[in-house]
Every structure is written in C-alpha cells, then in structure tokens.
Amino acid sequence: MKLLTKTLVYFIITSLIVFLMGGLLFYGILKHTFYQQTDDGLLTEKNIIEEEIQHNQEIPDYSERFGHEIEVIVYRHPVKKAFVLKDTAIYDTSLMQVAFYRFLKVAQNKNKRGYTITILHPLSGRHLLFANVVDVMLIMFLVIMFISILINYVISRKLWLPFYETIRKISNYELKDKALMEFSETSTFEFKQLNSVLDKMSRKIRQDFFNLKEFTENASHEIQTPLAIAKSKLEILIQSENLSKSQLDLIQSVDESITRLSKLNSGLLLISKIDNNQYSEFKAIKINSLIERSLVILEEFIKAKELAVTVNLNGILERNLNPVLADILINNLINNAIKHNFEGGFITIELTSSKLTISNSGEPMAEDPNDLFSRFKKSNKSSDSLGLGLAIVKKICNFHGLLISYINQGKIHTITINFRK
Amino acid sequence: MKILIIEDEKALADSIEHYLNQERYLCERVESFIKAQEKINLYHYDCIIVDIGLPDGNGLNIIRELKANKSVAGIVIISARNSLNDRIEGLDIGADDYLTKPFHLSELNARVKSVIRRRSFEGNNEIVCNEIRIFPESLNVEVNSRPIVLTKKEYDLLLYFISNKNRLVTKESIAEHLWGDNMDLADSYDFIYTHIKNLRRKLIKEGANDYIQTIYGIGYKFNVEV
Numbered sequence: 200m201k202l203l204t205k206t207l208v209y210f211i212i213t214s215l216i217v218f219l220m221g222g223l224l225f226y227g228i229l230k231h232t233f234y235q236q237t238d239d240g241l242l243t244e245k246n247i248i249e250e251e252i253q254h255n256q257e258i259p260d261y262s263e264r265f266g267h268e269i270e271v272i273v274y275r276h277p278v279k280k281a282f283v284l285k286d287t288a289i290y291d292t293s294l295m296q297v298a299f300y301r302f303l304k305v306a307q308n309k310n311k312r313g314y315t316i317t318i319l320h321p322l323s324g325r326h327l328l329f330a331n332v333v334d335v336m337l338i339m340f341l342v343i344m345f346i347s348i349l350i351n352y353v354i355s356r357k358l359w360l361p362f363y364e365t366i367r368k369i370s371n372y373e374l375k376d377k378a379l380m381e382f383s384e385t386s387t388f389e390f391k392q393l394n395s396v397l398d399k400m401s402r403k404i405r406q407d408f409f410n411l412k413e414f415t416e417n418a419s420h421e422i423q424t425p426l427a428i429a430k431s432k433l434e435i436l437i438q439s440e441n442l443s444k445s446q447l448d449l450i451q452s453v454d455e456s457i458t459r460l461s462k463l464n465s466g467l468l469l470i471s472k473i474d475n476n477q478y479s480e481f482k483a484i485k486i487n488s489l490i491e492r493s494l495v496i497l498e499e500f501i502k503a504k505e506l507a508v509t510v511n512l513n514g515i516l517e518r519n520l521n522p523v524l525a526d527i528l529i530n531n532l533i534n535n536a537i538k539h540n541f542e543g544g545f546i547t548i549e550l551t552s553s554k555l556t557i558s559n560s561g562e563p564m565a566e567d568p569n570d571l572f573s574r575f576k577k578s579n580k581s582s583d584s585l586g587l588g589l590a591i592v593k594k595i596c597n598f599h600g601l602l603i604s605y606i607n608q609g610k611i612h613t614i615t616i617n618f619r620k
Numbered sequence: 621m622k623i624l625i626i627e628d629e630k631a632l633a634d635s636i637e638h639y640l641n642q643e644r645y646l647c648e649r650v651e652s653f654i655k656a657q658e659k660i661n662l663y664h665y666d667c668i669i670v671d672i673g674l675p676d677g678n679g680l681n682i683i684r685e686l687k688a689n690k691s692v693a694g695i696v697i698i699s700a701r702n703s704l705n706d707r708i709e710g711l712d713i714g715a716d717d718y719l720t721k722p723f724h725l726s727e728l729n730a731r732v733k734s735v736i737r738r739r740s741f742e743g744n745n746e747i748v749c750n751e752i753r754i755f756p757e758s759l760n761v762e763v764n765s766r767p768i769v770l771t772k773k774e775y776d777l778l779l780y781f782i783s784n785k786n787r788l789v790t791k792e793s794i795a796e797h798l799w800g801d802n803m804d805l806a807d808s809y810d811f812i813y814t815h816i817k818n819l820r821r822k823l824i825k826e827g828a829n830d831y832i833q834t835i836y837g838i839g840y841k842f843n844v845e846v
Contacts, residue, residue: 420673423700424629427722431635434725437788437839438642444836451790451838458792461722465702477703496802499773499811523704534802 203355210347214340222336229328234301238284241303241318244269248316253309268300268319278313281306286322299323361385365394372401374408412475419468426461430454466587469527473594478521486516486555486618489529490548496530500537507545514552518618520599528595531588532557532614539612558613571605621736622663625649626656626670626682627698632721636669639725640732653677660686667694667736669728670715672706680710687714694735698723724793730783749782749844751828763826773798774819781832781842790839816840 200208248271287302299322306315364383372380380401382394433454437447472478494501494508501508536546536559544560564571572593596603602617623640627633628651637647648665650656653676660668660682668686672679683695695715699706702720710718716735719728737745737756747754753762759775761768770778780797781789795808798815802808820832833841 420700423721424632427700428629428631428635430722431632431639431725434790434793435635435638437790447836447838451792454790454792457722468702472703500802500808503811530802 201355203351203359207347207351211344214343214347218336218340222332225336226329226332229332230325233325233328237301237320237322238303241284241301241320244318245303245305245316249305249307252314270315270317272315274313274315276313277308277311278306278315280308281315287319289319299325358387361387361390362393365390365397369397374405379405409475412471415471416468416475419464419471422464423461426457426464430457430461433457463587466591469591470587470594473524473598478524478598480521481519482522483517484520484522484525486518486525486529486550487512489525490533490550493530493533497533497537501546504537504540505543506537506540507543509545509547511547511549513550516550516552516555516618518599524595524598528592531592532616535588535592535614536612541610553618555616555618556613557615558611560610561612563609564607564612568605568607572603621666622646622648623732624656624659624663624665624668624693626668626674626679627651628671628674635725636728639729643729643733645732653679653682656682657685660689660691664691665693666739667696667732669696669698669732672697672699672701672710680713683710683713683715692739694732694739696728696731696735698728724790724796726780726784726787726789726793727797730780730797733783747779747782749785752778752782752823754779754782763823763828766826768822768826770819770822771815773815774822777815777819778823781840785831785842785844788835788839788841794840 248269252271252273281304283302283304285302287300288297289300290296291298301320301322303318303320304315305317306313308314361383368380368382380398382398385391385394433450436442437450437454442450490510490512494510533546533548536557539561540546540559541561545558547556547558549556549558572589593603595601596616600619602619604615604617606613606615621644623645625633625636625640625647627636627649630651633649633651637649640647648659648663650659653674656670656674659665668682670679670682679697679699683697686693686695696717696719697710697715698719698721699710700721707718716738717731719731734756737747745756747756751764753765755761756779759772761770761775761778776798777794780794791809791812794812798812799808816832820830823832824830831842831844833843835841
C-alpha cells in the first residue's frame with residue numbers, strides 16, 4: 200500500500216471518529232441550549248402567569264399564548280405544592296399521532312388557595328435539529344474526504360516527485376558506471392536529507408568498490424613477482440647434476456603449480472581489468488578473420504583430436520569491439536570447443552551478419568547449464584583447466600553488450616553469441 | 621658479451637645472473653633507476669634486461685635514454701604487467717622484446733641470445749652447432765651442409781634447444797615457447813613429444829649426432845658435450 204493511501208486511510212478513520220464525536224457533542228450542546236431556551240421560555244411564562252394571578256383576582260384565559268398550550272386552574276383550597284419539568288408524549292387524536300412536548304406543571308398556594316399552571320411546548324424542532332446536525336456533519340465529512348483525496352493526489356504528483364525521482368535513480372544505478380549518482384534539487388527538507396545521505400553513501404560504496412578493484416589488480420601484479428622468483432629458482436635447481444627422477448618429479452610438480460597459479464592470477468586480472476574499464480578502445484573488428492586466425496593457431500590441436508571442423512561463413516560480421524578482448528573471446532570459444540570434445544568429434548562454426556554459433560560434440564553437461572559461465576565451474580573431465588575461460592567469455596560479452604546463450608542437447612553443445620545491430 | 625640486468629627484486633636478479641653467467645655472459649646488475657642511469661652512461665652493454673616497474677622510476681625511461689644516446693644494446697623488457705599497451709609502448713620506443721613475469725629462464729636466455737644475434741650481425745648471421753647450421757634470416761637449416769626441411773614448430777624447437785644447449789629444458793617451458801598462451805590446452809606435452817621425435821629423426825637421417833636427450837620425462841637436454 201502506498202504511503203499516501205495509508206495516511207489517507209488513517210486520516211479517514213480518524214476524521215470519521217472525530218466527526219462522530221463532534222456530531223454527538225454538537226448535538227448534545229445544541230440540545231442542551233434548546234432545552235435551556237425552552238425551559239427559560241416556560242419558566243418566564245409561568246412567572247408572568249403567576250404574577251398576573253397574584254395581581255388580578257380573576258384568571259384570564261390562558262388557553263394559548265406564544266405558541267404554548269397553557270392551562271391554569273385555580274382551586275378554592277390549598278393544593279400540594281409541586282413542580283414538574285419534563286418531556287412528555289401526547290397522543291393527538293386529530294392528527295392520529297404521538298406528539299412530543301416539553302411539559303411544565305406548577306402547583307402553588309396563595310392566600311390558602313391553590314392553583315396549578317400547566318404549560319406545554321411542542322418539541323418537534325428537536326427532531327429537526329437532530330436531522331440537521333446529521334446532515335451537516337455528513338456533508339462536511341464528504342467535503343473533507345473529497346478535499347483530502349484531491350490534496351493527496353496533488354501531493355503525490357508534486358510533493359513526492361523528488362522522492363520517486365530518487366528511487367528511479369537508485370534503481371537504475373550501476374556501480375560500474377563512470378558517472379556518480381546525481382540527485383535533482385528539491386526544496387523539501389526530508390528529501391534533501393535523503394538525497395544527501397544517499398549521495399554520501401553511494402560515494403563511499405563507489406570508493407570502496409574501486410579501491411577493492413584497484414587492490415585486486417595491484418595484488419595480482421604483486422603476486423606475479425614472487426611467482427617469477429620461485430619459478431626461476433626451480434629452473435636453476437633443475438640444472439643441478441645428480442638429481443634423481445623422484446626429485447625432478449617433485450620439482451616439476453611444484454613448477455606446474457606455480458604456472459597454474461600464475462595463469463589463474465592473470466585470468467582473474469583480466470576479468471578485473473574488464474570490470475575496471477581498461478579495455479575502452481574500440482575498433483571495427485571482423486569476426487570472420489578472427490575465426491580463421493584462431494583456427495590456424497589451434498590447427499595442431501584440432502588435428503591431434505581428429506576433429507571435423509565445419510565453418511559456414513554466411514556473411515560478414517563486423518562490429519566495434521576491443522581488439523584484445525575480441526581476440527580472447529574467439530580464441531577461448533574455439534579453445535573450449537576443442538578441449539571439451541571427443542576424439543574424432545566435430546566442431547561447427549556458423550556465422551551470419553549478426554550471430555555466431557559454435558557447436559561441438561562432447562560429454563553431456565553433468566551440472567546445471569546455467570552455471571556454465573560461472574567462475575571455477577568445470578566439468579571434471581579436463582580438471583587441469585582453470586575454469587575461467589567461459590567466465591572470461593561471458594565477461595567480454597557483457598562488456599560489449601552481446602547476448603550469449605548455451606544449449607546442451609545430449610552430446611551436442613551449442614554456444615550462440617548474438618551481436619545484435 | 622656484457623649484459624646489464626636492471627631488476628629490483630634481488631632474488632630474481634640472482635637467478636637471471638646465475639643462469640646467464642653459465643652461458644658465459646658477463647653480467648652486471650643494478651636494482652634502481654638511478655644506478656641504472658649511471659651504468660648506461662658509463663659503460664657499453666650488448667644487452668640490457670630491464671624491469672619496467674622499478675621503485676624509483678619507470679624502466680621505459682631507461683630505454684628512452686638509451687635510444688637518445690644512440691645505444692646499440694639489445695633491450696629485453698621484463699614486466700609483471702601483461703598489458704598490451706605496455707608491450708606496444710615498450711616495443712615502440714625501441715625495446716627488442718617483452719617478457720611477462722613469471723617466465724622461464726630458458727625462455728629469457730633464448731630471447732637474449734636472439735636479440736644479441738640480431739644486433740651484432742644485423743641479421744645476416746648463422747648459428748653453428750657442430751654439424752648443424754641455422755640461418756635465422758631464411759629459417760633454413762643445414763646438417764653437414766645439406767639442407768633439411770623442418771616445420772615451423774620443429775625449427776623453433778631446434779633453435780630453442782641450441783640456445784639452451786646442455787641445459788635441462790622442461791616440457792612446460794617448451795610448450796610455452798611453442799604455443800604461448802594456448803599451451804594450457806590439454807595434451808600439449810604429447811605434441812612436444814611428436815615434434816621432438818620428428819626433429820630428432822630428421823637430424824639423425826642427415827647424419828647429425830643424436831643430441832636430444834630425454835630426462836626422465838620431465839624435460840629434454842640438447843647435449844653437445846657428450
């Protein structure tokens with residue numbers, strides 16, 4: 200639920216309660232005032248009548264005055280004193296309905312003679328009042344609802360605009376991008392604060408990210424030197440006379456490990472360099488010639504495995520690519536197709552003006568094909584491989600915005616690179 | 621033949637010096653940019669091995685200085701950075717070769733020899749090893765003055781062996797020499813075996829000695845002294 204909708208719901212619930220209570224209170228006050236006024240009127244009337252009774256010996260006709268129904272009875276004997284002020288209902292026979300009245304009855308004695316005064320005041324106005332209060336309250340409530348929804352809409356369109364803008368920027372941001380996240384100016388304090396905190400945070404993360412990348416690269420370089428030393432020492436050691444076969448085997452095994460480590464290191468270095476945008480020079484590269492060259496370089500390995508290579512160049516594929524990376528890309532792919540092939544298997548390379556497809560025979564994938572391009576994922580078949588080749592391929596494709604996909608149908612593996620236009 | 625080794629890593633410089641000394645080269649070594657500057661201004665060297673990443677300066681500037689002084693010394697760069705740009709820049713300003721760390725000493729030795737050879741004979745030279753005669757210009761090989769036909773790989777292999785004669789050369793260094801970055805393809809050792817078998821057969825067929833000795837399956841030795 201949107202924050203604004205949420206606040207709106209709370210607002211509506213609260214205002215409903217407030218209006219209900221306000222209405223009740225308002226009604227109560229009105230009723231109180233109304234009764235006070237009615238009672239005041241009744242009492243004043245009573246006083247006037249009493250005064251008149253006291254001054255004039257005879258009793259005037261008070262059947263009705265000021266819209267009140269009045270009944271005055273004078274007795275020749277004293278009566279029991281009484282004072283009643285209350286609501287009452289009287290069945291009106293002419294109208295055939297019950298009517299509500301305010302009822303005042305006073306019994307008093309004067310000079311040993313009693314009299315009673317009864318005054319009735321119709322209360323029909325009270326129901327009208329109640330109906331009016333409910334109406335007014337309802338209308339007010341609807342008006343306020345309408346206004347708040349309207350304001351809400353305007354607010355979400357205007358006031359929250361910088362917020363949504365910020366959200367959009369964050370979700371579109373990539374750390375690798377050269378540019379910093381730039382937030383638009385806003386006059387709202389909270390959004391200003393949010394933007395400044397995000398700005399600070401993203402700068403910090405970026406800084407850390409690039410520091411780490413730089414560290415990785417520097418570390419990779421630094422590692423090569425001790426490896427070079429170790430390698431050179433082994434090579435001198437191996438020249439010594441009288442080394443036994445087992446000693447030489449040990450040395451060779453160490454030497455191979457060093458080579459492996461060094462290659463692993465340069466593979467990771469390559470990936471980190473791509474990440475660091477260090478291959479930003481682009482040239483128009485013809486994939487056709489890269490394939491032809493790669494096949495010449497790898498000819499010996501193809502022959503040794505007696506692979507049948509079919510090349511269908513159905514068009515010229517030329518794109519702006521980094522020359523070094525393009526070279527590595529094609530070489531790694533063909534290398535891979537040779538390495539994971541059977542003796543006497545096949546490789547089919549198909550090229551159109553926008554797509555490169557390399558199929559090769561080989562053992563079916565044991566693991567999830569989605570992991571194929573992950574680092575250090577490799578089939579156990581050629582465990583002497585580093586498991587970086589296809590990760591590098593994927594990296595290079597991502598870097599150039601090329602789509603790469605892999606399909607495994609039994610013993611046929613197909614990698615397709617869509618160069619798009 | 622005098623060689624100057626400019627390398628700040630003492631242990632690595634030790635190894636290089638040790639290996640090249642056995643090739644009867646006269647080696648001198650410095651570990652800083654300043655000292656390297658002194659040396660190149662005072663003495664003449666046939667070949668200079670320079671590390672680009674020196675603590676007090678960029679090795680490329682040494683090369684620039686050598687070129688400004690019209691030095692004829694061959695220059696081999698050794699660098700921990702395997703970057704194409706560095707390589708291109710190094711070769712552009714006049715270095716003869718570029719080797720990325722870690723490298724095999726046998727590979728460095730072969731490169732140094734080749735650089736010196738090219739420098740001193742301006743290419744019109746031949747390499748003679750007893751009855752074998754190699755003409756690097758035309759890539760031809762003669763045994764007992766009779767030409768033999770070698771494939772490119774066999775030729776490279778022969779030259780590599782003769783550059784490192786009487787040394788144990790590991791299969792790995794041969795694979796790297798012949799195939800470079802593609803050597804991690806499985807079975808490249810089997811190819812070496814095939815190439816060596818063919819090379820040996822061609823040499824012996826024309827009456828050359830059987831110089832190539834297999835050492836326990838870890839490498840080979842081109843044994844001239846036997």
